[in-house]
Amino acid sequence: MSELFYLNKYLKRYKWHLILGFIFIICSNYFGVYMPKIIDDAADQLTLFLNSESKENNDLWSIGLHLVGLYMLFSLLKGIFLFCTRQTIIVMSRHIEYDFKNDIFLKYQQLNLSFYKQNRTGDLMNRISEDVSKVRMYLGPAIMYTLNVVVLFVMVITFMIYKNAELTFFVLLPLPILSFIIYKVSAIINKKSEITQKKQSRITSFVQEMFSGIRVLKAYNRSRYFAKQYDQETEDYKRASLSLALVNALFLPSIILLIGLSTIFTIYLGGLKSIHQELDYGDIVQFIFYINMLTWPFASVGWVSSLVQRAAASQKRINEFLLKEEKVINDGKNNLIKLEKIAFKQVNFNYQTKSDFNLCHLEFEINSGQSLGIFGSTGSGKSTVANLITRLYEIDNGHFVINGTDVKEFELDSFRKLIGYVPQDVFLFSDTIYNNIAFGLNENDVDLKDVKHAAKLAGIYDEICRFEKSFDTKIGERGVTLSGGQKQRIAIARALIRKPQLLILDDCLSAVDTDTSSKIQQQLSSVYPDQISIQISHRVSQLSHCNHIIVLDNGQIVQQGKHADLITQEGYYQSIYNKQQLDEVNDY
Ligand SMILES: Nc1ncnc2c1ncn2[C@@H]1O[C@H](COP(=O)(O)OP(=O)(O)OP(=O)(O)O)[C@@H](O)[C@H]1O
Ligand SMILES: [Mg+2]
Structure with missing residues (x-):
């Protein structure tokens, strides 16, 4: 009672x-x-x-x-x-x-x-x-x-x-x-x-x-x-x-x-x-x-x-x-306008559930205009890193630093405004393509020109135009069914319409063929030269252009460096690279 x-x-x-x-x-x-x-x-x-x-x-x-x-x-x-x-x-x-x-x-x-x-x-x-x-x-x-x-x-x-x-x-x-x-x-x-x-x-x-x-x-x-x-x-x-x-x-x-x-x-x-x-x-x-x-x-x-x-x-x-007192994500006072550098220092984290997965001593640093590739077997903690960077989860200890200041000093909203994040399991609403892409911004800040531009960058524009109602096409339960790769690229367009200073792509080109995906990546780096980008992938070819790559295994960094160095080092990266090279040759 x-x-x-x-x-x-x-x-x-x-x-x-x-x-x-x-x-x-x-x-x-x-x-x-x-x-x-x-x-x-x-x-x-x-x-x-x-x-x-x-x-x-x-x-x-x-x-x-x-x-x-x-x-x-x-x-x-x-x-x-x-x-x-x-x-x-x-x-x-x-x-x-x-x-x-x-x-x-x-x-x-x-x-x-x-x-x-x-x-x-x-x-x-x-x-x-x-x-x-x-x-x-x-x-x-x-x-x-x-x-x-x-x-x-x-x-x-x-x-x-x-x-x-x-x-x-x-x-x-x-x-x-x-x-x-x-x-x-x-x-x-x-x-x-x-x-x-x-x-x-x-x-x-x-x-x-x-x-x-x-x-x-x-x-x-x-x-x-x-x-x-x-x-x-x-x-x-x-x-x-x-x-x-x-x-x-x-x-x-x-x-x-x-x-x-x-x-x-x-x-x-x-x-x-x-x-x-x-x-x-x-x-x-x-x-x-x-x-x-x-x-x-x-x-x-x-x-x-x-x-x-x-x-x-x-x-x-x-x-x-x-009445549940959630561990509230700390919200600082400072307004964040420009991302110059983000860094993880000795970061540890676990999900506090029964899973025995631990992220240990994670360290990396990315400057504006640079890209970080994250590679590793399934379950190694790649998406977890994305969750931590977007602050969907809070790190347990260590430091998450932005422009030299602890991330907790900044207002969470102002930080999130600068991020374009495409999660691994892309989600689209049962709504028009236009609304799904425009979702990335407030209704008043968006027009068809922006939506089209974002779609072009994500390499999906031509395909959308081929639909009878083009951007007004309804998707989901009562509309057209999109292919896996189309869904992924619409989700990418949603992230890009924000003109994000930090772009995180979590394995979201997995269903897109290699040619298209490298075209998209080239476009992105030329349109947003100052953008910090974090790319997570199982495909070596998608990370080859990254300035720095970390290889995760069971929550720890086991290898890191540039693509050219990693393929010469004996290890997981090299073995997967060799296999995938072979596959591509076989495909021809
Ligand atoms: N919300 C959660 N709560 C508890 N455990 C989780 C949660 N999300 C992921 N895990 C566990 O954390 C580990 C790392 O998961 P994560 O999703 O980061 O792997 P991943 O490297 O992205 O794998 P994949 O390549 O398959 O996407 C896994 O063992 C997973 O079971
Ligand atoms: Mg993942």
Whole structure:
């Protein structure tokens, strides 16, 4: 429960909605509770009329009209205030839901990359959608029904005790039992519906995965196997749904049974009292009304408590990351305008997960206008170095120095503005080619000329022009499918449109043929002579033009120097160079 305290700040923000809602609840209940009293009056006046001697029809009409009019007026007032209650409290819950979702989204954007590596995407999406909507059920319906039941209970009990305390006691006896049963049944229903939901989402992810892997599935001829698995999943779902339907079906009849029990009590005990002249008929009718009036709110106590429980569980999941104190990347004050030199000095780093990968004693230095090549076997730590340079991760110890000053002295944003980074697993949005390239800059700073220029530099311009809608071509799920090499070059264009002073290409020409990739590299060095570039590759030919090359193995620099020197030194670089030379000759 204490998890829900986090939401108090939102309740405070919308306190006027809550206070007004409470006042409306009091008003609507007042009119509601007064209505049986009108019936009681009607019964009393009718008895009086029947016992009177004149028995004029006009009298009966005037009594009837007066009471019916009053009853209708009170019903109307009750309805209006009920409407106002929902308009304040439920609306408040929607406002809070909106604020809360935005806050969670903001937090998501602040969290470090390592957080995303540790959590599954589906899980993160669930928290912002499903969990928040469960929390909203607490903020809206749960709070509203709780206030309602308290107000109604106080009012009705006062009225009933005023009429007859003993009868009140007996007829209220089944209500706590009712509440308890409903609480228990709701818990079972919740559990079962959660299981059903889980099975449902298993089916969804199963189908989703099948769609994404459809090429593999068809190529390996496994359709029948998948169909059988799907059958099993849906069978599980059907069983869970049927068992939920059974409990649901038992729910309503058991409530009706308990209400009936209270009504029988009232009639029986009320009848006895009426014989002894302690009560009249009107009072009994009024009591029956009250019982019915109390039943549903009481029934809702069980339901509400299960709502609160679910909300608390959801809030706990949300709090897990909302209250998480991330190792925030230090953000300095100095504005960085020009990159002249970047250097790593004795840098150590590990991912702080279970992986035993360590980057040790990393040292290099690059001046403006120079390029650094990073080479090494798979898993040797090349992309990790790129992550550290872009400050997606923070180094553990050692120094990361820019223009002779520690990088932490500079504002992170101003540093990132100077970087063009193309990650190894390129990602394009389901949007137009234009927007994907223009993403590299703010919307206002970009025009078609820049986009075209960047595309030309990345060697993709001609291919884009060949598409029917050229730069307005949609890519992704509902658009054209690009080849691996096209995707890579669009991602490069996105980095280049920033006119970056530091360009990091993480193995992002791997799907581009050797000729095209060397053409792109030549263009880049002539257009941006001052640029610092860091090139990561598995292909020796792509690094041959670099001013300096480091060779990594298991997180350590094992060789370094110029291409010409490295190919003469015995080692990993040379052996791969020889192999790749041979491959190229064979290709011819
Ligand atoms: N986010 C992460 N959390 C934990 N371990 C990671 C993470 N990213 C990479 N690793 C581990 O760090 C090691 C180095 O990974 P890295 O991606 O830097 O290799 P790489 O040299 O770029 O390999 P490749 O040539 O295949 O791209 C690997 O053992 C990998 O399992
Ligand atoms: Mg890599």
